[in-house]
Amino acid sequence: SQQGEEDPQALSIQEGENATMNCSYKTSINNLQWYRQNSGRGLVHLILIRSNEREKHSGRLRVTLDTSKKSSSLLITASRAADTASYFCATLRVGAQKLVFGQGTRLTINP
Amino acid sequence: EAGVAQSPRYKIIEKRQSVAFWCNPISGHATLYWYQQILGQGPKLLIQFQNNGVVDDSQLPKDRFSAERLKGVDSTLKIQPAKLEDSAVYLCASSSLRGYSSYEQYFGPGTRLTVT
Known part of the structure; x- marks a missing residue:
């Protein structure tokens, strides 16, 4: 089952702008990775x-x-065309031995 | 250091055929993972090895999927027989013991499987 949920599913911005992606999860975690x-x-x-x-x-x-809100955000400043990619958050739940990945945010940087 | 190697990069088979994927992790990495990533979704863990022992295979469809890591280094993942819904990218990843508690992982390029 997927633990993290990214928001938005897709994001399109102009080169040079900042991009923000969010990840929400449901249970207590040891760490969160992007x-x-x-x-x-x-x-x-x-x-x-x-x-x-x-x-x-x-x-x-x-x-x-x-x-407290069970959420994380990833901010990419001064975006570049090379930042075009999908971004996934992954959580390591307390007591677990594996990462659980979200569905991802598809980021497009327009020149 | 060399990254995680996977082969083949692409494979097209017909349903009911069998297929095998190979992975060579980063040298010295004790933990090896196989993930299935269906288009538009995040990776789903199929099996996790610590050296040559299985840590987690709870999401591995054992009636058709098998994996082994005999010498604690290379690993193979096999599907027999394949179904249409097995079409996906199969990712191999590894992590070191130093990163074990954090589970920070290094991924290979993946094998894109198409079942027709």
């Missing part, structure tokens, strides 16, 4: 945020986690 998947490729790990963290940065990526 992955990117370019068309026809495997997934690439972007960033991991632990349940006791509220915000993390990596380059143009900013991830927030609100455990």
Whole structure:
């Protein structure tokens, strides 16, 4: 069963704008991870945020986690055409030994 | 370091035929995962190995799917016989013991299977 649900399912913005994707989940987690998947490729790990963290940065990526609302957001600043991809959140539930992936957000950056 | 290798990249078979996929994880990674990703969906875990032992295969359709990792390195996933609904991308991923508690994973390029 899918634990995380991304919102929106699809997002189209102009190059240079910021892109925000959200992920909601249902049960307590140890960590939440974001992955990117370019068309026809495997997934690439972007960033991991632990349940006791509220915000993390990596380059143009900013991830927030609100455990009280069971939600996370991924912000990509100053978007580029190369950011066009699908983005997935994956959660590691407390007591579990596997990640559960959401359905993903398909991001399109228009030149 | 070399990434996760998978072969073949593409495979087209007829229903009721059999097919096998191969995965070579990142050197030294003890944990290996096979995922099924249907078009438009997120990856679904089929089976997880720790060295050559199975950690989780709860979502593996065992009447037709099998997987092995005999020497704790390479792994093969087999489907026999294939059904139309098995059309998907099959992803292999691995993680190190250092990353074991976080389950941060490195993915291969996947094998796109089409069953006609």
